[in-house]
Amino acid sequence: xVLFNGGLRDTVFVIAADGAADEGYAxxxxxxxxxxxxxxxxxxxxxxRDMPAAYAAADIVVVGTERASSFDDIAAEAQAMGRPVxxxxxxxxxxxxxxxxxxxxxxxxxxxxxxxxxxxxxRALAEAIEAERPExxxxxxxxxxxxxQTFSP
Numbered sequence: 001x002v003l004f005n006g007g008l009r010d011t012v013f014v015i016a017a018d019g020a021a022d023e024g025y026a027x028x029x030x031x032x033x034x035x036x037x038x039x040x041x042x043x044x045x046x047x048x049r050d051m052p053a054a055y056a057a058a059d060i061v062v063v064g065t066e067r068a069s070s071f072d073d074i075a076a077e078a079q080a081m082g083r084p085v086x087x088x089x090x091x092x093x094x095x096x097x098x099x100x101x102x103x104x105x106x107x108x109x110x111x112x113x114x115x116x117x118x119x120x121x122x123r124a125l126a127e128a129i130e131a132e133r134p135e136x137x138x139x140x141x142x143x144x145x146x147x148x149q150t151f152s153p
Contacts (some may be wrong), residue, residue: 001036002122003129011129015044016054055081059136060128063087063097066115072096075110076151079143084136085110086124096147109143 006123014028015029026044033042050052055061061078068091075096087093089112094102097110109125128136 001038003125004041004147005124005128008126008129011041014044014054014058015042016048021098026130050059050079058083058106060122060125061085062120063093064115065090065093065115067091073114076147079109080147080151082137082140082144084108084128084139086128087112088115089113090115096150107142108139109146110139115123118130 030044031040033039033128050071054079058078061083062080063072063075063085065072065088070093072087075087075093078085079096084096087097087110094112097112099108099110099112102112111128113120113124133137
């Protein structure tokens with residue numbers, strides 16, 4: 001809602017979920033989207049069998065996990081596909097997604113935000129959306145390079 005109140009238009013957010021395990025959470029998000037009057041800007045697609053195509057269709061990938069893990073496939077895959085990532089700053093995500101102040105701005109592959117901080121998430125989304133295409137493409141290329149160097153056999 002913060003982004004749309006700030007003038008964001010012509011943007012669609014796609015929510016992909018893995019199925020039954022996420023169904024309750026997905027319905028909760030869907031209810032919040034509707035309550036905020038943002039149904040026109042969100043699409044819930046469920047499980048996607050062709051993740052390379054999903055990443056290719058995205059300009060930016062958001063990994064809004066709240067639980068720390070030792071690795072995050074989605075962040076690594078998105079970067080391998082050349083997509084900048086906005087991720088929660090939990091677990092290994094700060095090692096997968098390179099962002100200031102941990103790296104210089106010219107080494108950035110995405111944004112890290114404090115979990116549960118909707119304003120920081122909105123700010124990161126706004127920065128990512130407002131970035132000029134060449135800047136976002138360069139970030140995606142860095143993300144691709146880092147993912148291939150770090151996660152490829």
